Amino acid sequence: MALRNHKLWRSLMTLEGLTRYSRSYSSKPMVDSKKLRSTILKRISNRAKYYPVKGMVPVANEVLMARTFLIRGVSTLLEIFPVWACKHCPEVYIGEKGHLIRSCGGFRHHAKNQPHEWIKGSLKDILLPVEAFHLGSMFQNVVKHNERFDFERVSAVVELCLQAGADPTSESLSSSNLNSNPVENAILGAETLSPHDLTLIAGGTLRAWETLRSGVKKLLLVYPVKVCKHCSEVHVGLSGHKARLCGVFKYESWRGAHFWKKAEVDDLVPPKVVWSRRPQDPPVLVEEGRNFYGHAPAVVDLCTKAGVIAPSNYFCMMKVHGLPPPTPV
Numbered sequence: 001m002a003l004r005n006h007k008l009w010r011s012l013m014t015l016e017g018l019t020r021y022s023r024s025y026s027s028k029p030m031v032d033s034k035k036l037r038s039t040i041l042k043r044i045s046n047r048a049k050y051y052p053v054k055g056m057v058p059v060a061n062e063v064l065m066a067r068t069f070l071i072r073g074v075s076t077l078l079e080i081f082p083v084w085a086c087k088h089c090p091e092v093y094i095g096e097k098g099h100l101i102r103s104c105g106g107f108r109h110h111a112k113n114q115p116h117e118w119i120k121g122s123l124k125d126i127l128l129p130v131e132a133f134h135l136g137s138m139f140q141n142v143v144k145h146n147e148r149f150d151f152e153r154v155s156a157v158v159e160l161c162l163q164a165g166a167d168p169t170s171e172s173l174s175s176s177n178l179n180s181n182p183v184e185n186a187i188l189g190a191e192t193l194s195p196h197d198l199t200l201i202a203g204g205t206l207r208a209w210e211t212l213r214s215g216v217k218k219l220l221l222v223y224p225v226k227v228c229k230h231c232s233e234v235h236v237g238l239s240g241h242k243a244r245l246c247g248v249f250k251y252e253s254w255r256g257a258h259f260w261k262k263a264e265v266d267d268l269v270p271p272k273v274v275w276s277r278r279p280q281d282p283p284v285l286v287e288e289g290r291n292f293y294g295h296a297p298a299v300v301d302l303c304t305k306a307g308v309i310a311p312s313n314y315f316c317m318m319k320v321h322g323l324p325p326p327t328p329v
Contacts, residue, residue, distance in 0.1 A: 051138055052165030056222050060164035063215035066208040067157055073205025074126055074299060075185035080198065081305050083121030091116055092125045092274050094301050099275055099285035101293075123185070126298045128270040132156040132234045133241060138163045138223070143241035156225070156234045156268045157216060163236060164219055195307065202306035209299045210311070217265045227263040234267055235260070271297035273317075276304075280324035289325025294318035 052060075084098040085091070089105050098118035105111060133143055134152040143151060162168055187193075193201070226240040227233065235241050235258075244256030275285055276296035285293055296310065296318045304310050310318060 047139070052163065053222055054165070056219060057165040059215050059218050060161040060166035063157065063212055063219065064161050064166050066211040066215060067155075069208040070205060070212055070299070071123070071127065072185050072187070073201055073208060074302065075123055076187045076190045076201055077198075077205065077302050077306060078121075078123060078126070079186050079190035080193075081302060083125060083302075084118040085121040085125045086116040087119050088114075088117060092121055092272060092298055093118070094274060094298065094305060095277060095284075097284060100287060101275065101285055101290050102287050103290070126272060126302065128272055130156045130232065130234055130268055130270065132159045132236050133243075134159055135163070135237060138237055140237070142239060143243060145243050148241075148243040148245070156236060157212070159236045160216065160219055160223060160225060160268065164223055199307040202303040202308045206300065206303040206308055206311075209297075209303075213265055213269050216268055220263065220265065220268075225263040225268065226260040227267040228258040229261050230259060232267070233258055234263060271299075274298045274301055276301045276318050278318070278320065278322070278324075282325070286325075292319070292323060292325040294320070294322065 081094060082096060084093045084095070086098075086104055088107050088111075091104060093099050093116075098116055100115070102113045102115050104114040104116045106114060131153045132155075133148075134154045135143075187201070223236070224238050226235045226237070228240075228246055231246045233245060240258055240260035242257075244258075246256050246258045273295045274297075276294045277285060278294060281289070281293060294317060296304070296314055300310050300314055310320075315321070
């Protein structure tokens with residue numbers, strides 16, 4: 001009898017616990033999906049009221065101005081210092097003649113450790129152009145594949161600044177262009193400049209380079225920018241576009257669709273690292289000393305050729321205090 005009462009008591013306690021901790025379901029009707037969709041779209045449209053962020057408008061204008069000074073400064077220095085580009089790979093070198101380091105990978109990397117075949121370089125070899133679709137606003141509809149020719153392609157930095165509230169009628173948008181003739185952007189009579197004036201121009205160019213990269217870094221903290229994982233395509237906006245422009249050779253099974261990720265500063269302002277010749281290096285860099293030579297962004301190396309001291313954050317890359325290469329016996 002006692003055992004029977006004990007089992008009955010346990011069953012009652014279990015039933016009470018289930019009743020206490022059970023989830024109660026409401027008998028209210030389900031939410032209308034059409035009304036919910038309109039509410040979501042209304043919230044998205046209201047979010048556009050907070051953009052562009054007023055505090056970032058001066059940063060966007062500063063970035064545009066720095067970009068203009070950078071293009072003009074590099075174009076002026078290119079009139080004095082020769083730049084060489086390899087005919088078969090993206091290698092670039094700044095000096096009287098190309099180096100002898102066997103680092104050419106050939107067209108589409110079909111070769112390895114081959115000598116370079118140098119040709120005259122240009123502005124686009126120093127400042128790599130990165131373009132994106134020009135949108136009317138950040139909250140515009142996603143660009144579809146069949147609409148890819150309906151949108152103009154502009155510099156990704158310019159598009160970022162425009163979405164950040166920069167003045168669209170600014171002279172910095174039309175006065176300097178990477179696709180234009182470098183002579184048009186250069187200062188008239190660059191060959192007659194004194195070494196002191198050339199150093200001043202190089203110093204301003206280097207400051208414009210640092211201002212441009214730091215300003216883009218600040219804008220990326222506020223405005224979304226995407227870059228493809230498998231190519232260099234950049235899109236400035238909430239989500240990447242649907243234009244199937246990726247994977248012409250390697251990713252054909254994806255029908256050219258991009259795989260987007262968050263963009264960094266180097267995706268919008270590529271540094272284009274080149275071999276940098278130090279005072280302790282030979283006049284022409286050779287293959288035997290490649291482990292001793294340093295590197296630097298092309299803009300930084302070009303400015304140092306004019307007598308400017310590079311910022312300390314590049315010293316490790318440039319191996320400023322490194323050992324000289326061994327002299328051949």
